[in-house]
Amino acid sequence: MTDRTHRKISKEEIKHSVIKAIDARRDEIIALGADIFRHPELGYKEHRTAGLVEEKFKELGLNYRSGIALTGVKATLAGNGARPKVCVMGELDAVVCPGHPNADPTTGAAHSCGHNAQVAAMVGVAMGLVDSGAMAHLDGAVDFFAVPAEEYVEIEFREKLRREGKIRFLGGKQELIALGELADVDLAMMCHLGASGEKRVTVNGSSNGFIGKLIRYIGREAHAGGAPHLGINALNAAMLGLMGIHANRETFRDEDHIRVHPIITRGGDLVNIIPADVRMETYVRGKTMDAIIDANMKVTRALEAGALAVGAMVDITDIPGYLPRLNDQTFSDLFKANVAPLVGGEQYVGDEGHGAGSTDMGDVSHLMPALHPHIGGTEGAGHSEDFRITDEELAYIVPAKAMALTVVDLLWDGAALAKQIVAGYKPVYTRESYLAMWDKLLTKKLPQ
Numbered sequence: 196m197t198d199r200t201h202r203k204i205s206k207e208e209i210k211h212s213v214i215k216a217i218d219a220r221r222d223e224i225i226a227l228g229a230d231i232f233r234h235p236e237l238g239y240k241e242h243r244t245a246g247l248v249e250e251k252f253k254e255l256g257l258n259y260r261s262g263i264a265l266t267g268v269k270a271t272l273a274g275n276g277a278r279p280k281v282c283v284m285g286e287l288d289a290v291v292c293p294g295h296p297n298a299d300p301t302t303g304a305a306h307s308c309g310h311n312a313q314v315a316a317m318v319g320v321a322m323g324l325v326d327s328g329a330m331a332h333l334d335g336a337v338d339f340f341a342v343p344a345e346e347y348v349e350i351e352f353r354e355k356l357r358r359e360g361k362i363r364f365l366g367g368k369q370e371l372i373a374l375g376e377l378a379d380v381d382l383a384m385m386c387h388l389g390a391s392g393e394k395r396v397t398v399n400g401s402s403n404g405f406i407g408k409l410i411r412y413i414g415r416e417a418h419a420g421g422a423p424h425l426g427i428n429a430l431n432a433a434m435l436g437l438m439g440i441h442a443n444r445e446t447f448r449d450e451d452h453i454r455v456h457p458i459i460t461r462g463g464d465l466v467n468i469i470p471a472d473v474r475m476e477t478y479v480r481g482k483t484m485d486a487i488i489d490a491n492m493k494v495t496r497a498l499e500a501g502a503l504a505v506g507a508m509v510d511i512t513d514i515p516g517y518l519p520r521l522n523d524q525t526f527s528d529l530f531k532a533n534v535a536p537l538v539g540g541e542q543y544v545g546d547e548g549h550g551a552g553s554t555d556m557g558d559v560s561h562l563m564p565a566l567h568p569h570i571g572g573t574e575g576a577g578h579s580e581d582f583r584i585t586d587e588e589l590a591y592i593v594p595a596k597a598m599a600l601t602v603v604d605l606l607w608d609g610a611a612l613a614k615q616i617v618a619g620y621k622p623v624y625t626r627e628s629y630l631a632m633w634d635k636l637l638t639k640k641l642p643q
Contacts, residue, residue, distance in 0.1 A: 206607045209329050213599045216326035217319055221592055224322070227251065228315030228591045232584070233297060235289030235304040235311075238344030238367065239356060241266045244287045244314065248341040251318045255325045257339070264370040265361065268341040272321065274330035274606060279381040279613040281602055282338040284556075285317030286310040286345040286367070286385070294580035307582035309388030309573060312590045314341055316386055319595025324602065333606035335613060338380060343367035345555055347516065350409060350476050351460070354514065364515055364633075365407065366555035372562065372626055381617050382526065383559050384566035384601065386594035388573050388584070396534050396593075398527040398568045400547025403452055404557055405480040405516035406491050406637075410436070410457075410498055413508040416471040426469030430462055432507040433473045439497025446493065451486035452551045455479050455494055480553055482519055488636070515633045520557035521623075523564040525616050529604055530566055534597035538589070552577075561623040564616050566601075570594050 217224070231244050245266045252259040252270040259270035266287060288310060293303030321339045324330055330337070344353070344367035353365040363373045371377050389397065412433045417426030440455055447453035457477035463470030479494050481487035495511055502509035535541045547569060556567045572589030575581035584590045605613040624632060 204332055206603060209327070209332055209607075210600050210603055212327035213323040213329050213603060214596055217323040217592065217595050217599065219326065220319065220322045224315050224319040224595060225587050225591050227318060228311045231311035231314055232306045235297070235299050235306045236287070237291065237302055237304045237349060238288040238346055239265045239353065239362065241287035241343055245341060248287075248314060248318065252321070252339070255321055257321065257325070263376060264343050264367055264374060266343040267367065267371065267376075269376065270321065270339045271336055272324060272330055272339070273336045274333040276334055277336050278379070279606070279610050279617060280336045280338060280379055281605055281613065282340055282377065282380040282383040283317050283320050283598055283602070284340045284342050284383060284385040285314035287314060287341050287343050288346050288367070290346045290578050291348050292578060292580055295582070296580070307575075307579060308346065308577050309582070309584070309590070310345065312388050312584065312594070313385060315591045316594035316598065317341065319592065320599045320602065323595060323599040329603060333603065334608075334610040335606040337602055340371075342371060344370070347407060347478070347553070350407060350514070354409065354512075366515070366517055366558070368555035369515065369517070369558050372558060373630060375626065377559065377562070378626060380563060382564045382566075382605065382613060383556075384526075384530075384598055385556065386598060387554075387567060387569050388590055389569035389571045395571045396538055396544045396568060397547035398531045398544065399522050399524065400520070400550060400567065400569070401482075401522050402520040402550040402557060403454065403480040403482055403553050404484060404487055404519035405478040405553050406487055407514040407516045408477045408479065408491075408494070409512040409514065410475040410477070411510045412436070412473040412502060413510070414469065414471040414473075414505070417469045419467045419469050423469055426471070427507050428469050428505060429473040429507050430470040432501045432505045432509065433459060433475060434501070435504050436498040436501025436509070439500050440494055443493045443497060447490060448486070450482070451490070452482040452549065453480065453486060453490045454551050455490065478516060478553070480551060482549060484518070513637050515637060517553045517555045518557040518561050520554055520567060521560040521565070523560075523566070523616065523620060525619065526564045526566050527568070529612065530568055530597060530601050533600040533604065534568070534570075534593065537593045537596055558629070562626065562629060563622065564620045
């Protein structure tokens with residue numbers, strides 16, 4: 196591996212060139228993240244955001260495909276060979292947070308979880324590797340993937356897309372798995388913003404998985420004042436179902452990290468009509484699939500009991516949620532070594548532990564080694580109206596540099612380190628067995 200004067204180029208020189216290239220694009224990377232922040236879009240609707248990514252890929256001279264899983268965009272940058280391949284991801288979508296000062300006034304979408312920074316960092320990695328010419332000295336390839344619909348929101352809308360055959364899964368990375376878009380990927384990585392308000396990076400983390408539920412209680416309408424005895428109150432059935440869930444909470448073990456948090460999305464039509472059509476959504480989260488399945492059975496039983504108590508009917512639809520996120524220690528340690536000098540030393544990098552939230556990166560982590568660290572630079576709680584980016588260097592530039600340097604390490608010297616990590620990883624599923632797992636789980640008759 197030599198330059199034009201046939202001098203052998205070291206890995207550290209390549210890294211230095213990558214850092215220099217990203218620094219040269221610093222303002223552009225931050226501007227991209229800020230633009231996305233000001234124009235939030237919800238999952239499977241991120242057309243404007245995807246268009247911005249396409250523009251950047253085009254400017255970089257990358258071949259790309261768009262419209263993947265409706266709005267996804269993927270570009271590939273080859274080095275010396277097509278494998279192993281590292282996929283650098285950024286999530287296109289926002290969450291629903293109508294009270295956020297930068298929320299879309301029509302949809303309530305807001306980037307109060309920092310996905311705008313993910314996309315900017317992913318593009319920043321592409322800029323660093325392209326502008327530096329690093330891939331000429333690396334063995335393998337990199338996919339840059341702007342992925343849709345990580346936030347599991349607007350469930351009824353996504354269920355409609357699924358019934359229409361436009362998607363198979365409600366989560367974007369799940370859909371990419373189903374479409375075979377990750378079939379030639381060996382390792383996947385992304386960075387998520389933290390919400391601690393600290394100048395801190397966390398690695399080596401895991402997180403909950405979940406099953407999603409759509410619930411519809413069906414009663415009978417009647418005049419709420421003149422003849423309530425002729426009706427069947429679906430809202431009362433729903434309230435009893437909720438109380439049944441609460442009565443089960445003491446049976447959830449602390450170590451399983453169970454979380455059940457239902458909302459009523461339709462509570463009735465008119466105040467003087469007995470509610471006959473009441474709808475709810477919820478997740479049933481947990482640390483392991485066994486714990487999730489057990490809790491889900493209890494939630495279903497409680498919801499059915501609410502209907503039985505007042506003579507209503509209930510329709511419960513279980514839909515694929517996300518798998519718990521697994522951690523690859525070697526992959527995380529490699530990232531930690533690259534990010535620590537960028538944030539002032541190892542004292543600013545810690546172990547994440549287990550988080551009760553969920554991400555479809557969990558599904559990816561069951562098929563290949565996956566990296567999902569959290570980086571600070573923010574204030575306010577995630578998914579809240581006070582969430583904002585306060586340190587642009589930490590939020591946008593550090594993740595781009597750390598991931599780009601990690602790519603260099605992975606694909607240097609015959610991609611020895613990438614091959615080592617892949618060889619040491621034992622996938623829980625193949626693509627085929629993953630799809631079969633969800634199909635079997637969600638068609639299986641639950642215990643009565």
